[in-house]
Amino acid sequence: MLATHLYSAGRALDRGASCSASSLLSSTMSRAVALLVVCALLVFGSSGVFAASNKNPLVPNAVPPEGTYDGEDVKQPIEFPHYIHADVNKINCMYCHTYARRSKVAGIPPTGKCMGCHSVIATDKPRIKKLTEYWEKHEPPPWKKVHDVPDFVHFTHEKHLRRFVFDNKGMKVENVSEVCAFCHGEVKKMTVAHKVKPLNMGFCRRCHEANNGPHDCWKCHK
Amino acid sequence: MSLQNLLQDWSRYRRGREEGGFHNYEHMWGMSIDLNLCIGCNACSVACYAENNLAVVGKDKYEKHQAMHWMRIERYWDEPDLGEGRVSEYQQHGASFLPMNCQQCNAATCEPVCPVAATYHTPDGLNAQVYNRCIGSRYCSNNCPYRLRYFNFYSYYEDSWPEPLNLQLNPDLSVRDKGVMEKCTFCIQRIRVAKDKAQREHRVLQDGEFTTACAQTCPTSAIVFGDMLKMYDPNSTNPSSKVIELWEKHQVELGVTEQEKHNPKIRGYRVLEHLNTDPCIMFLDRVREV
Incomplete structure (x- = not known):
């Protein structure tokens, strides 16, 4: 009505x-x-x-949080092209960020995972050559954190993924990037990830209210 | 949100006293400490320091009562009766110990006085302290009859954990900074981990699945920790626990200001319960003449 x-x-x-x-x-x-x-x-x-x-048809039973932010560009050791991996080649976010579904942090893949493909794919590209250098030095590229919340906030990737993906009826795991986009923006259209959502308490609270998340302070602050 | 929670919880508790207590609880964590088993070894206190990132303040500040021990062992001596006019501060015998951590009162006196609602009651039946909301008015500490809230008068980070000791910090909870009140949380980070695990496996949380750092460390198992919701709310589907057994065995009840014992030889009391704070920790000691 x-x-x-x-x-x-x-x-x-x-x-x-x-x-x-x-x-x-x-x-x-x-x-x-x-x-x-x-x-x-x-x-x-x-x-x-x-x-x-503005509900996303690919993510049922969810109201995406609202809010925009223009974060600073973070200079990474290698300009990792998210769009080639996630958009062009349709690699699932959780293939590389494998801890997201079972721990607090999403994690950065070990260099071995990159080399699993890139010892044979696109080895002549300058970024891959840089990666190979790190690999041969036995050093991980010093990636910088783009999405950081204060230490007194205990955000859990696992619980959010469970709510929006694994325990969400009608949700396909292939479309997980739409759920990631709630907080991380359209990373699959970006080269280096860029912070486009405010990730402040108001942003979290609005989403918790819209999606019936917990209201207990100690869920996140402890 | 939090202010609303606080006001709702408080009125719900006051109203609930007539209806039989809080409702819509998920758990209600409680403890039983047997003082006849306690040997005063301070292992619980040390375990708490390690688990909860408690700052070591040093001798000077300790003397000014600025120590940050969430679990402290209070020591009492029997009347000095050494005979022949001898007086000794530390006697050969007659010491009794009282491990005191936050009593997680159901009618917590610290909660309604916080000007910014940084302390409130969680659906776990715990008295929570939200560090990032706290402005350090210390009103709660002054209102706590047990003096079990500790204030960060200084920033202890660099003195307490010089490198490489900062690597021992527990990442599951915050390191508090200057100007913030803190207190025992019944190891909320362990509760969360256990609850998450149970939720992941689609089952209810079992008794004894996890415990607090102090209870885990106690060499004589004087401290028993568990869920008491079944005792508080008989309609609850939560499983019964060892703590409930102990509370019932020693005839200690929640929501009363004096324990009426059928048999005076049955141990079990709550500290300062006549103040109507309704604490969730029961102590076991036989009242004796000294």
Whole structure:
């Protein structure tokens, strides 16, 4: 019912806008309607109706958290192209970030995992040559952390993946990158990962409220 | 959120006293400490230091009562009766020990006084302290009748864990900084790990599956830790536990201000329970004349 109301309200707003644009005649009546509509949008927009509208069809039973952020570019030892791996070649996020499904941290793969493919694939590319150098030196590339939360926040990848992927009926594990994108953005379109979500407490809380997450402080802070 | 939790919990507790206590609990952790088994070895205290990243403050600050021991052994002496006018501060015998960690009171006096709702009651029946919310007013500590809350007067990080000792820090919980109140959490990080494991395996948490660091370390098994929800809420589906057995054996009840014993020889009491704090730790010691 609310959706219908909003829909008609939105149409009224459109009509009101087009009216004022086409003819300069604007009655006090239409102004009042427009004001009412704006108020309705402000009130209902904050109550999650709009969040429901931007639901991701690939992730059932979930309301993606809202919020944007423009993080600093992090200079990595090798400019790892996420888009080639996750988008072009459709490698599952959890193939490399293998700890995500069973521990607090998602983890960075050991260099051995990179070399599993790259001892034969694209060995002539400059980035792979750099990787091979590290491999031959027996040193891992000193990757830098992009998504970091304060030490008093105990975020668990495992529990979130269980809620949104493994225990989520109708969710396909192939589409896990859509769930990762809730907090990490469209990493599969990026080269080096870039922080695009605020990852602050308000961001977490809004999502917990929309998705019936726990409200206990000690779930995350201890 | 937290403020709302706090207000709801408090009124729910007050209302619940007539209806039989808190409702919608997931667990209710409790403890039993047998003082006749306690040998005062301080192993529990040391285990707590190691498990919970407690700062070692040094002798000077210890003397100013600024030590950070969440589990402390209080020592009491019988009246000095050495005869022939001899007086000794430390007697050959007659010592009794009282291990004191946060009593996790159901009607915690520290909770309602916090100006920023940094301390509240969790659905686990624990009295929680949220470090990043705490502003260090120390009101809770002043309101605790047991004096079991500890304040970080300084930043102890560098003095307490110089390199490479910082590698011994437990990563499952925060290292507290200056200006924050802290207290025993009943090893919440262990509770979380065990609960997560049970949830992953789609089963209920069993009694004795995990325990707190102090109970694990106690050489005489004087400390017993477990879930008491079954005792508090008979409709609960949580399994019964060793702690409940002990509480029932020693006829100690929750939600009362004085334990009525059918037999005066049955041990079991709660510290300062006449203050109506309703603590979750029971001590076992026979009341005796000295």
